[in-house]
Amino acid sequence: MQVSLSRRIILKEINASNNLDMYDDPSSYDEEYESYQAEIPLLLKWASITKGTIIDLACGTGRATIPLANEGYKLMGIDIHQGMLDRAKEKSSRMNLKIDWVRQDCTQLNLKTKASLIYTVGNSFQHFLTNENQDALLSSVRNHLIDGGIFIFGTRFPNASELLSSPEEEYVRTYKDKNSQLIVEEYHISEYDALTQIQHNSTIKKYKDSEGEIVKETSSNISLRYVYPKEMERILHKYGLKILHLYKDWNGSPITSVSNEMIYICRKIND
Structure with missing residues (x-):
């Protein structure tokens, strides 16, 4: 799915002002890392x-x-x-x-x-x-x-492949959420700004029920300096x-x- 220019700009603004999105749910963070x-x-x-x-x-x-x-x-x-x-x-x-x-x-x-x-x-x-x-x-x-x-x-x-970025949602993985037992599809969006050496990232998680219907969608943002x-x-x-x-x-x-x-x-x- 193509991400609009306005969404990409918003993504960068969010990351510049608040870089702690992925840490707002410590238990989920622990589950993953x-x-x-x-x-x-x-x-x-x-x-x-x-x-x-x-x-x-x-x-x-x-x-x-x-x-x-x-x-x-x-x-x-x-x-x-x-x-x-x-x-x-x-x-x-x-x-x-x-x-x-x-x-x-x-x-x-x-x-x-x-x-x-x-x-x-x-x-x-x-x-x-x-x-x-x-x-x-x-x-x-x-x-x-x-x-x-x-x-x-x-x-x-900062090797070449690490800094490759895509303005589109890229599929990463599918897994079962331990708490909700829902199936989760995870996607990433990544954009690298060579002037600031900062990569702006967004993680989108789509939670699906047993019928394959999306019942919840979350996104978190993080910016990383190389x-x-x-x-x-x-x-x-x-x-x-x-x-x-x-x-x-x-x-x-x-x-x-x-x-x-x-x-x-x-x-x-x-x-």
């Missing part, structure tokens, strides 16, 4: 050689916070979305885990602690859409790392973060020009 644990082994490896508090930035519902706390590490989870934090608190309470959940903007951190390890996963780095936002995030990270501390994060690699490797190298250097490793995945595989992700392991250089 909680089982993804690819980052955990690498995070545990670095946690094992650090001391003190570990900070999970943009922690969401604790997908990567809770597993580390469950291994005995002292965790602090930071997020701007209260609903996601409430869900995280509920989950950690059921497991009797002591995690300090804090609602703060990651670009304006004001924590009364410094950490030997800070990380952000789930490609959260791409939520910081402007140069100013990225600068503020990395400044916050640097201010809350001890000298020699480690910062780990991942972001999608950063190129040399650009990232310069930004990190600006904030005194030395790249120790750059991988194409959380297994530590060497990056290539056709990779899908960039995983950075950085060390804070002493002031």
